[in-house]
Amino acid sequence: MHVPDGFFNVAVSVSAGVVAAAGVAVCLRGARRELDDRTAPMAGLVAAFIFAVQMLNFPVAAGTSGHLLGGALAAILVGPYTGVLCMAVVLLVQGVFFADGGLTALGINVTIMGIVTVLVGWGVFRLVSRVARGKGAVTAAAFLAALISVPAAALVFTLLFWIGGTSPIAVGTVAAAMGGVHVLIGVGEGVITALTVGAVLAVRPDLVYGARGLAKPLELREAGGTTVTVGAEERPAPASGGLRPFLLGGVGLTLVLAGVVSFFASSSPDGLEAVAESKGFLHKATDHALGSWALGDYGAAGGIPVGIAGVIGVGLTLLLAGVVAYAARNRRKVRA
Amino acid sequence: MGAGHHHQLYRPGDSVVHRLPPQCKLLAVITFAIVVVATPRENFWAFGLYAVMLAVVAGAARVPPAFVLRRMVIELPFVLFAFLIPVIGLGERTSVLGLSLSVPGLWAGWNILAKATLGVVASILLAATTEPRVILVGAQRLRVPTLLVQIATFMLRYLDVIVDEMRRMRIARESRGFEARNFRHIPVIARSAGALFIRSYERGERVHLAMLSRGYAGRMPIMQEISASVGQWAIALALPAVALAVLGLSL
Numbered sequence: 001m002h003v004p005d006g007f008f009n010v011a012v013s014v015s016a017g018v019v020a021a022a023g024v025a026v027c028l029r030g031a032r033r034e035l036d037d038r039t040a041p042m043a044g045l046v047a048a049f050i051f052a053v054q055m056l057n058f059p060v061a062a063g064t065s066g067h068l069l070g071g072a073l074a075a076i077l078v079g080p081y082t083g084v085l086c087m088a089v090v091l092l093v094q095g096v097f098f099a100d101g102g103l104t105a106l107g108i109n110v111t112i113m114g115i116v117t118v119l120v121g122w123g124v125f126r127l128v129s130r131v132a133r134g135k136g137a138v139t140a141a142a143f144l145a146a147l148i149s150v151p152a153a154a155l156v157f158t159l160l161f162w163i164g165g166t167s168p169i170a171v172g173t174v175a176a177a178m179g180g181v182h183v184l185i186g187v188g189e190g191v192i193t194a195l196t197v198g199a200v201l202a203v204r205p206d207l208v209y210g211a212r213g214l215a216k217p218l219e220l221r222e223a224g225g226t227t228v229t230v231g232a233e234e235r236p237a238p239a240s241g242g243l244r245p246f247l248l249g250g251v252g253l254t255l256v257l258a259g260v261v262s263f264f265a266s267s268s269p270d271g272l273e274a275v276a277e278s279k280g281f282l283h284k285a286t287d288h289a290l291g292s293w294a295l296g297d298y299g300a301a302g303g304i305p306v307g308i309a310g311v312i313g314v315g316l317t318l319l320l321a322g323v324v325a326y327a328a329r330n331r332r333k334v335r336a
Numbered sequence: 337m338g339a340g341h342h343h344q345l346y347r348p349g350d351s352v353v354h355r356l357p358p359q360c361k362l363l364a365v366i367t368f369a370i371v372v373v374a375t376p377r378e379n380f381w382a383f384g385l386y387a388v389m390l391a392v393v394a395g396a397a398r399v400p401p402a403f404v405l406r407r408m409v410i411e412l413p414f415v416l417f418a419f420l421i422p423v424i425g426l427g428e429r430t431s432v433l434g435l436s437l438s439v440p441g442l443w444a445g446w447n448i449l450a451k452a453t454l455g456v457v458a459s460i461l462l463a464a465t466t467e468p469r470v471i472l473v474g475a476q477r478l479r480v481p482t483l484l485v486q487i488a489t490f491m492l493r494y495l496d497v498i499v500d501e502m503r504r505m506r507i508a509r510e511s512r513g514f515e516a517r518n519f520r521h522i523p524v525i526a527r528s529a530g531a532l533f534i535r536s537y538e539r540g541e542r543v544h545l546a547m548l549s550r551g552y553a554g555r556m557p558i559m560q561e562i563s564a565s566v567g568q569w570a571i572a573l574a575l576p577a578v579a580l581a582v583l584g585l586s587l
Contacts, residue, residue: 051498
């Protein structure tokens with residue numbers, strides 16, 4: 001899924017770069033709170049782990065195999081801020097040293113595979129682990145988080161493609177192809193994430209960030225038969241409040257992305273449309289499946305003005321983000 | 337670990353390109369990639385000139401073409417995708433060798449193929465002529481956040497260790513006759529991943545303690561100050577400058 005140079009137009013690449021830079025900046029501050037001066041070695045080693053795990057191929061169906069993206073896994077094991085940071089560093093290293101993913105598409109790659117997978121994965125994980133408690137619930141939540149995070153990333157890819165892709169493929173086709181494949185990959189990712197989290201939980205439950213609330217205080221039974229509870233107070237708080245800045249940031253950045261990009265995209269015809277116009281086949285191109293869809297071509301074909309099409313997109317995104325934010329807020333009230 | 341313990345991506349050498357300070361090369365490659373992406377895809381000869389420029393750099397750095405070609409395998413998935421676009425693309429169709437292909441699809445496929453290939457080759461040349469550690473020093477000179485650079489430094493430093501750890505686990509599995517053939521074998525792989533995470537995390541904790549015992553206070557000491565002269569900047573930025581000139585001429 002590493003996007004190369006030239007796959008998206010300049011406006012989308014730049015906007016996604018801004019989103020990624022802002023997201024990484026937020027996470028640098030957040031991770032320093034999660035890990036203080038351990039940030040550099042811990043995040044570095046976890047990033048190396050993510051890189052190595054991405055090389056683990058697992059069989060998906062007959063003859064095909066997939067590999068882990070690792071966003072949800074990182075978020076659950078080390079927390080969302082450190083998770084985004086690790087994913088961003090992995091993608092940076094892959095782009096600069098291994099030429100995997102274009103340098104100008106680095107922002108897009110970090111946004112899709114780093115920020116979106118971690119954000120969605122962590123959101124789903126918190127939602128589910130709020131409903132049920134216990135080790136089994138953590139494993140189930142990890143499964144769902146990873147399962148949903150991968151198609152969500154594919155969805156955002158499709159959205160970006162719709163806004164500023166350079167290929168003349170119907171958005172429906174892209175959505176179907178990306179969605180179909182990534183639901184399959186998501187199942188594999190979900191299974192392997194859940195089992196990995198389960199395996200770590202069995203050996204070192206204290207290392208699983210998402211299961212910090214599960215740690216029981218140490219009970220000392222004294223010779224006289226009295227029981228003393230030790231360390232109940234100084235236990236680290238179970239991942240509280242980590243979600244809100246994330247969600248606010250996510251919503252804000254989505255708005256920026258949608259607003260700025262649709263402005264860019266609508267103010268001037270892109271390369272394809274320019275060619276199409278000059279070659280005189282633009283009228284033919286509008287006969288295709290995309291043209292009949294109301295939101296196709298930024299709403300020009302369906303009679304919906306450009307701005308409104310953008311607003312609908314942002315509205316849908318906000319709705320989704322709002323659901324997650326609402327759940328997260330409730331969670332904090334329950335804890336407080 | 338005695339001899340030849342440098343990264344396999346890096347080709348040691350003593351050419352003009354190798355000697356340039358990393359921050360100059362990094363900035364040159366990034367601006368070159370931006371210029372390439374901004375070039376309209378109808379300007380065939382501009383892309384040809386970009387390719388010639390990269391070939392000149394490769395020649396100056398004495399990086400053999402075979403080395404670059406081997407590393408270019410990484411973009412294969414998107415090359416396949418680029419060839420698929422004309423088949424599934426929309427718009428006016430044309431007939432090539434009996435196949436009905438989409439004209440905008442052909443343009444898009446060419447666009448991705450040309451720009452992605454140029455970007456990949458530029459990145460490969462950067463990695464081949466600059467040690468990974470030095471690239472990160474250069475990134476720090478370019479005002480990339482220190483913490484991010486430190487994380488990347490630790491990742492690169494321990495990458496081989498972690499990957500080797502995983503390789504040993506794989507050898508252990510395989511020597512017991514294990515081979516991941518279908519869905520039922522995923523639990524074994526997942527347990528390996530879990531063990532790998534615990535080992536990585538615990539190694540991180542040990543590394544942190546070792547750093548503390550050597551006086552780490554949240555900032556890595558800078559061992560060598562790499563500063564670039566005006567002449568070196570001029571040599572490095574000649575690549576994107578010529579590319580920009582080509583772009584300007586082609587518009």
